[in-house]
Amino acid sequence: MFRITEFNYHGKTVFFRADLNSPVKDGKIISDARFRAVLHTIRYLLEHNAKVVVGTHQSKPYEEDYLTTEEHAKILSSLLGIEVRYVEDIFGRCAREAITSLKPGEILMLENLRFAAEETKQASLEKCEKTHFVRKLSPLIDYVVTDAFAASHRSQPSLVGFARLKPMIPGFLMEKELKALNKAYESKERPKIYVLGGAKVEDSLKVAENVLRNGKADLILTGGLVGQIFTLAKGFDLGDANISFLEKKGLIKLIDWAEEILNEFYPYVRTPVDFAVEYKGERVEVDLLSDKKWIFDERPIMDIGSRTIEKYREILQEAAIIVANGPMGVFEIEEFAKGTVEVFKAIG
Structure with a gap:
């Protein structure tokens, strides 16, 4: 080089x-x-x-x-x-x-x-x-x-x-990026955790599939639109507002691919357990198993929720190697930067 x-x-x-x-x-x-x-x-x-x-x-x-x-x-x-x-x-x-x-x-x-x-x-x-x-x-x-x-x-x-x-x-x-990535990819230290977020879902699916198939990752944590696609692939309903947004972005077609990855590597891909939306001018967090899920029909997801942040933080604290790409939510808006900020703090 x-x-x-x-x-x-x-x-x-x-x-x-x-x-x-x-x-x-x-x-x-x-x-x-x-x-x-x-x-x-x-x-x-x-x-x-x-x-x-x-x-x-x-x-x-x-x-x-x-x-x-x-x-x-x-x-x-x-x-x-x-x-x-x-x-x-x-x-x-x-x-x-x-x-x-x-x-x-x-x-x-x-x-x-x-x-x-x-x-x-x-x-x-x-x-x-x-x-x-x-x-x-x-x-x-x-x-x-x-x-x-x-x-x-x-x-x-x-x-x-x-x-x-x-x-x-x-x-x-x-x-600098190539050296860091090569070191992380080739390192034999374990556990090795990948954090995949942001809006480039197709690219993240390629990464997830590659590193899991080649034994280069022990666990993948997802957020952003990547997390939403994997969540839908697990069978959860994210409501009309989010389905409509993902359709507009041309991302719905990727659910089948995400499902294939989950079928092969299910325990190694973690998805959010709660999400944050903007409702009546405030950040409102909605658990996927709660009766508040109707909000997803009206309001788009803006961030991962506090329970997800805490679960991811606990996992990341035990990691030897972390490779991260993309935000957990709409970090440009202060109220919805929490997931990205807290996860990257945990990464250190």
Whole structure:
């Protein structure tokens, strides 16, 4: 594996693939955590006189948070203390001219990569190499540096299309994440617990199936939409409001897959025993075995409940190795950050 410190970037054009996909409220980004995570890499490249071209995605088509990267450029500019030029283009003439006009130590940000249809689908390496994105930008780029760890499992042009054409170099964040993941995956220390939450249900099902089948996990704790899908796969009713939301997200079809995983590994996949919803302006917790479940017909699930938090905390305190990915609920809203905050406190 290449290391970022092994190359001379002076005067070289670097395509920096980041994952700045951030939570949005009322059309505005409400967290700069992912921006701060990649600052070390960007500063290193700029300090070594690279010409930096930042590419990221934000959400996906038809979602409310599917925005341009204009605000991303402003946030990054504020954090770096220098101008980050926003280019309202991805691989067209405007983008290519902006890239070729960069001077050493300058940086620009391309438009949301998923505004290009090619970037919304997964394809083989060979097909990714033949996309307009790769064919148009490859002649202008010397190196590709990536810190897009959260998206690195996807076979899409900006993530894999340059692999055989240019040196693909992990940034400081990617290197750190890979080392930690490899250590956790290969460690013989037990028990090894995976905590899978968030909204990327399909990805989490792949992880769960892989680590359980290969004996790399002793137990999986679930939350977020991942936890809801596994809960439905166990036969619990989560009410009309939640079924409707999951249908809108295209996730109902994954229940059968989750059920297959449970059939094979049932004792090793734990799901929430209670959930929290917003009801009459307050956080209300509903046990799956209580007579309050009618609330699920009216109100969407926002977090795991206190009983689940306590059960997960007890399990995590006994863990030797913990691998965690994704929040337990809608952590952007303070009243429903409890599950995520408490579980990650237990992780330490």
